[in-house]
Amino acid sequence: MCPEAIREITILPGRNKQGEPERFDAITIRPGETISIVGPTGSGKSALVNDIEIFAQNDTVTGRTVLVNGRQPPEEFVRDPAQKPVALITQHTKCLADLMVREFLLMHLRSRKIEDETVVQRTIDLANEFTGEKIRGDMKMTSLSGGQTRSLMVADAIVISNTPIILLDEVESAGIFKGRVIETLKRYGKAVIFVTHDPLVSLLSKRRIVMRDGSVEKVIEPGDSEREALDEAIRLDDIICRMRERIRAGETFTAPVSA
């Protein structure tokens, strides 16, 4: 579908909030990679993914430049949704479309010029793997919960938009099985960039970009050195998940919780 295959995306430095130059040379992202963007609130995490989403050309607040395969990307990459290689699931997704889930997905198919309508059900099925609250095609988009909406948007980005790069701004913030989302994204060979405050999501990524004051402070590539911390994060996350489900179900915790 894309006029040229994406081999890599390169982020070139801009300026921090004080206007001082950023201190990295270039950050290169390739298909199949997972990267997390971490940092305090207001440090510029969303601004960074927004730069990637619109392939900034020194024309955003950050002054960064984003290249595709080493060059300025063709205009269709930014302007033609059917050719755009990135899908961004924003931090504030609240779907306001006055449509049923099925109609909404059908409209999206139409804008992507996809004929095969079975894709709609496949998208809904995948979304239902990400969330505990079942989504049906005849539900109103506006009646979906936050977790359902995000699950559907992630599934939509994978199945319908089918972009090689997916940007997720705080996927963990709603009732969504983040472990399963990450697994699925890896299975589909997507390059995934997570903006996150979540230790598990951060540790599951191969690289970590640390933001401060509007600029990239450092890029950490831990390799296997954080294996123990990751195992611990998985164990704790599992406990928290089960506690959450039990709390939702109205249970009490009088006996000790085991891992």
Place this chain on the structure above:
Amino acid sequence: MKLVIAAGPPSAGKTAVIRQIIGQMRDRLAIAYMKIDVVRAFEDEELAAEFGIPTKKIYSGDLCPDHAGIMVMSDAIAWAEEHAADLLIVESAGLCLRCSPYTTQSLGIVVLSAVSGTNTPLKMGAMLALADIAVVTRIDLVSQAEKEVFRERIREVSAALDIVETNAVQGTGMRYLLRAINAFPEIENPESIVLRGAPPLGVCTICIGKKEIGWQQHFGVIRKLEGADYLYRGD
């Protein structure tokens, strides 16, 4: 001098978009700004304070703001030229969805908010159909899928319309709008500027103050409830 006319529903982000245009072009161009609103507007004071440019506002009161705009447009062009402006930006309140404020020799920009509901583009009629560029704001608040669905809706109304998606507060995506303004020709002859669309017939006895209800009380353009579909449509 170039003329840009921006319209769109209340709070769509017209001023936010115009702020970005002014902020990014004022190094190279002298810009003047006029707001046409119905009862109250503050943009003229805000933009004058922020950018130190000549600004003006007019209130249309009981008149359709687009009609009012057309009435004063040639004076406005003369006013901006007195200030040696290279670019006059007119922001219309755009409340009347039957009319559209765009003229010949101007770049017509319609501003829509991506969170205003999927059917909004279908409801906007001439304001959308007669524009040159649609600027979709609040793109920061919707997902890729919603963006695409919204875009598809705009295309249903006008397949050829150039669409620019932006977070108007941050100015993302503005490069395409700026490029269109840069490429747009100057006003050739102010005397020959005309309204692009034929405005709908707006005259009936209600317009002139008769308040009785029921079509039997009125003459001019009247309609009954039965079969009250379009009696007349402009372009």
